[in-house]
Every structure is written in structure tokens, then in C-alpha cells.
Amino acid sequence: MNVLLIGSGGREHALAWKLAASPILQTLYCAPGNPGITRNALCVELDIDDHAAVVDFCRDNEISLVVVGPEAPLVAGIADDLTKAGIPVFGPTAAAARLEGSKGFTKDLCDRYKIPTGAYMRFNNAPKAKAYIRAAGAPIVVKADGLAAGKGVTVARTVEEACAAVEDCFEGAFGEAGAEVLVEEFLEGEEASFFCLCDGENALPLTTAQDHKAVGEGDTGPNTGGMGAYSPAPVMTDAMIKRTMDEIIRPTLKGMAEMGAPFTGVLYAGLMITSEGPRLIEYNVRFGDPECQALMMRLKDDLLLLLKAATDGMLWTTSARWRDDAALCVVMASKGYPGSYAKGSVIRNLDKAGAAQDVEIFHAGTAMRDGEIVANGGRVLGVTALGRTVGQAQRKAYEAVDAIEWEDGFCRRDIGWRAIGRNG
Missing domain, CATH: 3.30.1490.20 (ATP-grasp fold, A domain)
Incomplete structure (x- = not known):
């Protein structure tokens, strides 16, 4: 199979790394990609906002599947345009992508189908x-x-x-x-991330994770796109996963189908685990970043086969297996993020830092300049490691972080603290 992966961040690097291991893959293209992704795919200059150009590329290169990484192209309807052109695509239609594109839409869906969430009001x-x-x-x-x-x-x-x-x-x-603004009830509990592959009718639960949105240690300061993550999340017990599927995921799929917008792709439920059970905070319609980096390190099965099964409506024929090891990702960001930050600082020693066993360094916001890797964004690297426990994965990840030479970068030093405090 020839596959086109759309996106340029750390999530897409992790997906490219895993897709490249598939024995049924012939050529993996990525648009636009980043310097790290070039190790796993052919990066191409393609305007992903120009859907006609994407369709032409797919036809010219005999693409069997398009995998859309970020949310913005999905909300903009790229899956619709590819489907109209007869090109298989992993990702929801624009109508289904409203689950992330409009928080108000999702809250109204929860209200209509009795999906547990916080009370809310919408204001213009x-x-x-x-x-x-x-x-x-x-x-x-x-x-x-x-x-x-x-x-x-x-x-x-x-x-x-x-x-x-x-x-x-x-x-x-x-x-x-x-x-438009939503004002919502503050929910007490512990947050968790839960992922499912969906084919419009069926949902295949993947695994759990927990991310750190706040920029500061102890989960303090302003929210970011994510400063680190680990998988699995201890708070998501088997019983809690079952409740999440029964009370949140399946009613959502039923509701979307009844509304004429069946959901196909990956459904990422941001949850608050309260004393009364799981409550939906919000939905995303793509893999999380940096959760995806941790998930791909733990996935045993062929990712391409799983995505194809979801696209073909055949999820009922497959399953997903996970390594018992924990995975932890530390995001290295440019100083100043999530506020203003400078670009162009040189990052060195990445090969040595990533040479340790069960360590991968996923590029998120990098560029190549004069043969050197430079920072080109707010969140720049996702240093990810496997370990028997979250604590061991954390130690390995920070050993790799400390081997990287980047004066203008910073990271949180406490990723995984909740799980380590609970289980070590």
C-alpha cells in the first residue's frame, strides 16, 4: 500500500514511525512532514489546505489510504473531498469532526443523548x-x-x-x-485520555493515557498543547473503561449516526474521573499530541491494518494488543512557550540522546538549516521512553532529555507524577 500521512507535528512523527514498520506498506509519503519524519517517510511539499491538489497527488501516486493527523484539515472537510474522489481516508467527515470543531455541538449532543458531562451554558x-x-x-x-x-x-x-x-x-x-464561549461546571477528579478507533458503527477501544496540559510543574500555569504524557493511566481501571464505553463512547456513536454524521476515525475522549464515575470533558477527533507518542511506543500490532479496518468498516474483525510496559513522553519546548518565543536556535546531540534502548525522539516543531536541526515552533521535541513502570520510563526519558544540547529549550521535570505517586 502507498499511504499519505498529513501533518507535521510530533503526533505525525509517531504515526509515521509506526506506519513505517508495517509489512504491507510500500511507500509512505508525508505532507508537509518535518526533519524527523524524513527518516520514516518521503516528505513532500503539498498544500494540505488545497484539497484538489491533495486529490491530484493521491491519484498520481496511487495512494491507497490517506491518514489525517491534525484536526484542522478534518474540520475543513478534507475527508469529504477525498471520499468524493474515491480515495480512502482515515478520519471523520466535516460534519462528524464538529465533535472537536465546536465544543457547544458536543455539549448539546451530550444533553440530547444523556452522556455524562458537566453542566454548561453557551454565550455569544x-x-x-x-x-x-x-x-x-x-x-x-x-x-x-x-x-x-x-x-x-x-x-x-x-x-x-x-x-x-x-x-x-x-x-x-x-x-x-x-x-462563542462555553461556561462550564468545574468537575472534581482526575483527568484521563481514552482512545477508540471507530468505523461509523463499531468502536474498538485502544488504550488510556494521561497528559499534562499546564506549562508548570505540579500542573500549574497556563494551558499548553501538552507538556508530556504517559500510558497507561492507572485511574482507568477495567471497570472505568467499561463504563466509559457504555456511558460515553457508544451513545456518542449512536447519536452521530442518527444525526446523519457517522463517525469514522479515532475518537479521543478527554475524561474527568469523578467520585460518581467518568464525565466527558471534551472530544478530539484525532490522536492526542503528546499522547500519541506514548501510545505508538506501546502498540504491538500493525497500525496500518488497524486504520484500514476502521476505514473499511471492518473493526469487528480485529483487535489491538499493547505492551505491558509503560511509556512516557516529555515535551521539550522553546523558552517562552506558550507565550512568545524565538525560532531558529540549534539543537544538537539528538542521535546520541535517542540511541538508548526503548527511547525515541519524535520531532514536533523542527526545521533543517545549514545541515543542523533548529527549533521551529513552541513544542519542539517529544522525548519518549518505555519502562516496566511509569517511574522507570520517566527516568529513561529524562536521561535522554539531559543528553540533548539545546540552550533555548525547557521541559517540565515531573511528567508522570500522579502515576509514580500511586504505583512507582
Whole structure:
């Protein structure tokens, strides 16, 4: 099979690394890719926003499957246009991608199909949102409705902080994503990430993870796209996984099908595990980043066969197996992230750092300049390791981090702290 992978981040590098191991793969292309992905795929200059150009590329190169990594092209309807052209694609239609493209849409779906989630209200102007916040009190959660690269969420501890978050949204801090705002109940518990492959009717549970959104240690400071992750998440017991499937995933698939937008692709449920059970925080319609890096390290089976089964409506014929080892990913970011940061600083010693057994360094925001790897984004590297426990995986990952020479980079030093505190 010839496969086209769309995207350029750490998630796509992890997917490319795993897809490249498939015995049924002939050629793997990636658009636009990054310097790390060049080790696993042929990176091509292709405007992924130009869907006609993507279709032409697929026809010219006899592509058997397109795998869409990031959410924005899915929300923009790339899966629809590829399907119309007769090209198989792993990823939901634009109508189904509303599960991530509009948080309000997902909340309304939960309300309609009795899917457990936090109470919420939707607002299209700041005065009404702030009046509601003052009446409800804090802590409370403010979210931009649309896509905001993981940065449109504020968990406000005070009414003043929540009102300021509302102002940020309506004043354009998140562009069109903030044209509508959700104000949600603050849920007490422990967060977890849960992933399923879906074929429109069936869901194949994958595995669990836990990520660290906050930029600071101890999960403090502003939210980012993710500063690290580990898998599995100890809080997701077998009983909790069953409840998540029965109470959240299956009702969602049923509801989407009844609405005429059956969901095909990977469904990523961001959960809060409360004293009453799992509650849906939000959906993503693609693999998480950096959770994907940890998941791909643990997956035993052929990823390409699994994605093909989902695309072909044949998930009922397959299963997914996972290594017993834990995996942990530490994100190295440019100093200043998630605020302003400089680009172009040189990163050295990556080959030596990644040479240790069961360690992979996934590129997220890098570029090649004069034969050297340079930082080209906020989140730049995902240093990922396997270990018998989360603690062992953490030690191996930080040993690799410490071997990398990059003066303008930083990372959190406590990724995995919840699991280590629980199980070591």
C-alpha cells in the first residue's frame, strides 16, 4: 500500500514511525512532514489546505489510504473531498469532526443523548457570560467554542479570572474560535485520555493515557498543547473503561449516526474521573499530541491494518494488543512557550540522546538549516521512553532529555507524577 500521512507535528512523527514498520506498506509519503519524519517517510511539499491538489497527488501516486493527523484539515472537510474522489481516508467527515470543531455541538449532543458531562451554558456576548459567571461563582471553566490548539480553555479559580477569560475570547485572543464561549461546571477528579478507533458503527477501544496540559510543574500555569504524557493511566481501571464505553463512547456513536454524521476515525475522549464515575470533558477527533507518542511506543500490532479496518468498516474483525510496559513522553519546548518565543536556535546531540534502548525522539516543531536541526515552533521535541513502570520510563526519558544540547529549550521535570505517586 502507498499511504499519505498529513501533518507535521510530533503526533505525525509517531504515526509515521509506526506506519513505517508495517509489512504491507510500500511507500509512505508525508505532507508537509518535518526533519524527523524524513527518516520514516518521503516528505513532500503539498498544500494540505488545497484539497484538489491533495486529490491530484493521491491519484498520481496511487495512494491507497490517506491518514489525517491534525484536526484542522478534518474540520475543513478534507475527508469529504477525498471520499468524493474515491480515495480512502482515515478520519471523520466535516460534519462528524464538529465533535472537536465546536465544543457547544458536543455539549448539546451530550444533553440530547444523556452522556455524562458537566453542566454548561453557551454565550455569544461577554456581558451575558459574565453575568452568568457572577451568579454561578468559582471555580468555573471558560472555553472558546472552536479550535484553539489546546489553548482556549481556562480553569478559573476566581470570578475575576473567569471574566477576564471571557474578555480574551470575545476580544479575539483565539480568533474565530472565540466567537462563542462555553461556561462550564468545574468537575472534581482526575483527568484521563481514552482512545477508540471507530468505523461509523463499531468502536474498538485502544488504550488510556494521561497528559499534562499546564506549562508548570505540579500542573500549574497556563494551558499548553501538552507538556508530556504517559500510558497507561492507572485511574482507568477495567471497570472505568467499561463504563466509559457504555456511558460515553457508544451513545456518542449512536447519536452521530442518527444525526446523519457517522463517525469514522479515532475518537479521543478527554475524561474527568469523578467520585460518581467518568464525565466527558471534551472530544478530539484525532490522536492526542503528546499522547500519541506514548501510545505508538506501546502498540504491538500493525497500525496500518488497524486504520484500514476502521476505514473499511471492518473493526469487528480485529483487535489491538499493547505492551505491558509503560511509556512516557516529555515535551521539550522553546523558552517562552506558550507565550512568545524565538525560532531558529540549534539543537544538537539528538542521535546520541535517542540511541538508548526503548527511547525515541519524535520531532514536533523542527526545521533543517545549514545541515543542523533548529527549533521551529513552541513544542519542539517529544522525548519518549518505555519502562516496566511509569517511574522507570520517566527516568529513561529524562536521561535522554539531559543528553540533548539545546540552550533555548525547557521541559517540565515531573511528567508522570500522579502515576509514580500511586504505583512507582
